[in-house]
Amino acid sequence: MATLKKIGEELGLSVATVSRALNGFPEVKEATRQRVREAADRLGYRPNRVAQRLVTGRSGMVGMIVKIKPDMSADQTFFEMLTGLTAALSERETDLVLAVDQAQDPVLPYQRMLERDVLDGFILNAPVPDDPRVTFLQERGIPFVLHGQDRACPSYPTYGIDNFAVSTDSVRLLAQLGHRRIALINGEVSAAFARDRLTAFEAAMDTFGLGKDLIRTGATLESHGYSQALDLLSGEAPPTGIICTSTVVAAGAMRAIRHLGLHVPGNVSIMAHDDALPHTRAINFEPALTVTRAPMRDACAPLAHMLVDHLNGKPAHELQVMLRADLIIRCSTGPAPKPETPDGP
Amino acid sequence: MATLKKIGEELGLSVATVSRALNGFPEVKEATRQRVREAADRLGYRPNRVAQRLVTGRSGMVGMIVKIKPDMSADQTFFEMLTGLTAALSERETDLVLAVDQAQDPVLPYQRMLERDVLDGFILNAPVPDDPRVTFLQERGIPFVLHGQDRACPSYPTYGIDNFAVSTDSVRLLAQLGHRRIALINGEVSAAFARDRLTAFEAAMDTFGLGKDLIRTGATLESHGYSQALDLLSGEAPPTGIICTSTVVAAGAMRAIRHLGLHVPGNVSIMAHDDALPHTRAINFEPALTVTRAPMRDACAPLAHMLVDHLNGKPAHELQVMLRADLIIRCSTGPAPKPETPDGP
DNA sequence: AAAATTGTTCAAAACGTTTAAAATTTGCTT
DNA sequence: AAGCAAATTTTAAACGTTTTGAACAATTTT
Structure with missing residues (x-):
């Protein structure tokens, strides 16, 4: 293995100069630096990490x-x-x-x-x-x-x-589309990100004067999204907008929506936060999923x-x-459905 | 950070002796070794890996x-x-x-x-x-x-x-149970283990004078096991015994068997190689899965x-x-079913 | 009592690098 | 041609360890 010493001997230079030449110190003459570079290349010099680490006191x-x-x-x-x-x-x-x-x-x-x-x-x-x-x-x-x-x-x-903004942006989008009943399918509240999103969700709902009764937590898997969305949509006053903690959870929620014979975004708008992991692409959802997006x-x-x-x-x-996070509006969100008028027009 | 030098100074010993004392060299007086050990403990000495690595020429x-x-x-x-x-x-x-x-x-x-x-x-x-x-x-x-x-x-x-033995043992078990139509749902043959299992499977089938037409490859997922077992069992002369490349694939194959209204091991015996990964426990299969077992x-x-x-x-x-690998016989393998006699007894 | 042996410890070199301080060379000014 | 500053290079120490060869001390042998 080529060392600084060998390069030095080869060129009649001291180790120190060789070291400095290779490390780009300004006090080395440019001609020398070239010679050193050339010799280092020729001899296949690779700095010994361990020695570097010893002298710098860092382990790397x-x-x-x-x-x-x-x-x-x-x-x-x-x-x-x-x-x-x-x-x-x-x-x-x-x-x-x-x-x-x-x-x-x-x-x-x-x-x-x-x-x-x-x-x-x-x-x-x-x-x-x-x-x-x-x-x-x-x-x-x-x-x-x-x-x-x-x-x-x-x-x-x-x-x-900014996980506060994730919730704020999501709620604002749905609220501005006319949704009054907005659900949050959140992650494990033990996680800091989920706690922040929850806090901001509640604040944003307050801001828009909306109720905060449609909150579910602990969703990490597709199956959680499915069961919790099913639960929410089967309630007395089901949501018309659902904000999911992740695209995976959103996939489950969409499955629940389809299972109930509802349509996205006709009956229910759905959106999620998207870490942009390679296996689940929000844009390939059917319909393409509206997200707050921040690639991991x-x-x-x-x-x-x-x-x-x-x-x-x-x-x-x-x-x-x-x-x-970027707010990327796709096809899974739309205007809130007209309120049902059970007694006809 | 305590170093050999500091310990040496503390005790009036040379660095070399301290080093040897701590590294268990026999030429150090036991009393000295004790003193050194005590001082090292007291000063919270931890050898500097980087220095060790430099001098030994190994990076660790x-x-x-x-x-x-x-x-x-x-x-x-x-x-x-x-x-x-x-x-x-x-x-x-x-x-x-x-x-x-x-x-x-x-x-x-x-x-x-x-x-x-x-x-x-x-x-x-x-x-x-x-x-x-x-x-x-x-x-x-x-x-x-x-x-x-x-x-x-x-x-x-x-x-x-020994992946040869995996196949040999599996085939022998099924053959001795009277199975004549034995299928192999193998992994990607590009993998060495799958190639070896295939080779040994063919050899073993020859040994028992059995046909080698029921071989499928490329199975890694549960869904592969499902579709390939479905395919095999829907053939003209379906297998009565199936050897799967993994427990995950076996899970898929079992699903196919159930889907066809068949029973394990009454109609079909099934076994697999089990790397004993924590998420899929062969013993929790219904019925418990016979395996060749070698925990990863x-x-x-x-x-x-x-x-x-x-x-x-x-x-x-x-x-x-x-x-x-251990051959662990559980409940998913049994005697080959009596050949069907379509024209009645 | 001297010599040989054994047991124990030490000083020093080595590993390959960085870097501070000293020394040398170069270029410029007068 | 000397003087001086700047540019460049060298010397040497340092990082913390292992290990060789030498030194010393204690013991045994002659």
Whole structure:
């Protein structure tokens, strides 16, 4: 393996100069830099990461812990994240070390990982409100980036979408279309994103003077969407608009709507938040689904770069990104149906 | 962070002695070792992995590349492997670095990973016959362990089950129960395991003098099992015994059998190979499924240890394990039905 | 009592890089 | 042609560990 020393000997230069030449330091003569570059290429030089890491005091590895549900099913978003993160991190010469969490205690796997490995930082995802992992890492001064938002004014890097706006935009759209009975099929309220969407949903419904009785929670699967939509639509005063926590849940809800012989958007308008995961494409729904859209994949590169920037000393307050999801109006939403007049015209 | 030097200063010992004391070298006086251990504990010493790696010339990281199917669905076995591998590798002070493969070229991601990272070796899984990744890594002298077997007499560490025996045992069981028409619903024949099972299935059928016309391939999903079993059972001379490539496929096949109003094992015996993944439990089938069983999880620790042993110089020929899957006879297999006598008794 | 043996510890080199400080070369000014 | 500043390069230390060879001390052998 070619080393700086070998290149130096080859060219009659010191190791230091070779190092600086390759690292783009300005004090190296351009002619020298060329010679060094040429020799490095010729000898197939690759910097020894381990040596770099020793001297810089950084391991070049960041950790992420994969939460696995009791049934061992993978979080749908996981592969999406893994793909994007490894790609983006490798641009910054950083490796992603994974561990799998099967424990109940949310901080235990982080503790164990820190005991075992030399890690520069963490990527945290799927926060719960006031996430205990955040507290744990902050107490120990371990850098991290949070994908999402677990509290109001974080003092650490975060990247996420504005989940309040997701609900606000959704409710406004349906309300402006004349819907009065709007349902929310929300995710697990233990998740921070779902709590935020719920809060904003209630606020928005208040704003429009609408009732907040059509709220369901805990939907993650298609089957949840199905059963909860069925339940909502079979009630005394069924919704004419349904906001779903995800496209998967929306698929279930649509199945329920069809099952009841109703039409979208004639009888019921339906929309969802869309993380734009590759397997469920909202545009291929029949009819194409109206969504608030924020591709999960888009978060990967920012998360990676923000973490590395933070490790390089960039202060947390410059590393807080909150995007607004796009509102994409397709065919699954339309004007509220005319109220039924049972006693005829 | 406590270092060897600090401990040495604390005790008036040299770094070398401290290092040896902690690493269990025999030439250190027991009293000294105790003092060192105590001081290390007290100061919370953790060896600096990076420094260890620099001096030993090893990175302490091994790579694995996750293949993702076009639909981005995770291989069901992946999380199982990830969990087991990270746990076992961490016992050997080794980290698992993951990359995601979306490319067509099977070796490209390995090439890229080697360019980018300092990796001591690889874990290869899901081999195809004469796997090109094997060739690639062998040419470059990169150590690896293969989970499975891609060729007859490998010169590198392998760990897997005897897929020939899987078919042989399955066919023998059904044949001895009197079945004459035995079907195989196999996996993708591009996979080495499926090719081996096919070869052995044909050989075993020959041995028993049975016909080999009931072979289907490419089954990975429940729906494949359903449609292929439906197809087989609707044929002119339907099978009385079906061997499935996996429990998931068997679930589909059972659904087809039920759909046709047939009974297991009265009309049709069915069995499968069982990787014992957590989400589908063969024993919970109705009726409980007869299987050849080899838990995927059992492979993780051996794979990890074999790779690290190999990195430590253990020769490949001592690192070749081929286990025989257990044959577990449950309620889904039974005697072949009496041949129908259409013209009555 | 000297020599040999064994047990224990130490000093120093090595791994490959980065970087601060010192040294040298170059170019410019007078 | 000397003086000086700027540009470029080198020397050396540092990161924390492992490991070689030497040194020292304690013990045994002669």
